[in-house]
Amino acid sequence: MRIVRMQDKPTCPYIYVGRKMGGKNPIAASPLGNPFKVADKSPEEIARCLADYRAWLTERIRTNDRQIMALLREMTADSTLACYCVSLEGEAVFSKPMRCHAQIIWEMWSELQAGKTI
Numbered sequence: 001m002r003i004v005r006m007q008d009k010p011t012c013p014y015i016y017v018g019r020k021m022g023g024k025n026p027i028a029a030s031p032l033g034n035p036f037k038v039a040d041k042s043p044e045e046i047a048r049c050l051a052d053y054r055a056w057l058t059e060r061i062r063t064n065d066r067q068i069m070a071l072l073r074e075m076t077a078d079s080t081l082a083c084y085c086v087s088l089e090g091e092a093v094f095s096k097p098m099r100c101h102a103q104i105i106w107e108m109w110s111e112l113q114a115g116k117t118i
Contacts, residue, residue: 007084015079
């Protein structure tokens with residue numbers, strides 16, 4: 001799985017996992033978009049935001065949220081996730097510290113594929 005930034009204008013097929021974006025080329029919000037915003041870009045604030053997202057996504061999976069589960073079923077090991085967070089091209093998707101909610105999506109997708117209970 002790859003995670004790319006929308007700012008880099010990906011040319012491969014991708015699954016957008018970000019928030020609604022306006023402007024010249026608007027993009028609809030993804031159900032997998034992170035509803036939690038960072039107040040600043042400190043490592044502590046990013047960690048808090050990602051922890052909130054992990055809890056939010058976990059609850060959606062446990063309650064079998066129709067939209068979330070449909071998107072997770074659409075993903076494959078070859079999928080490319082795209083958002084406006086950070087580029088993880090050439091880096092391990094599970095790099096620590098995590099810097100993007102797409103890493104959590106990939107991690108939970110992997111756990112579901114392995115038959116683990118979320």
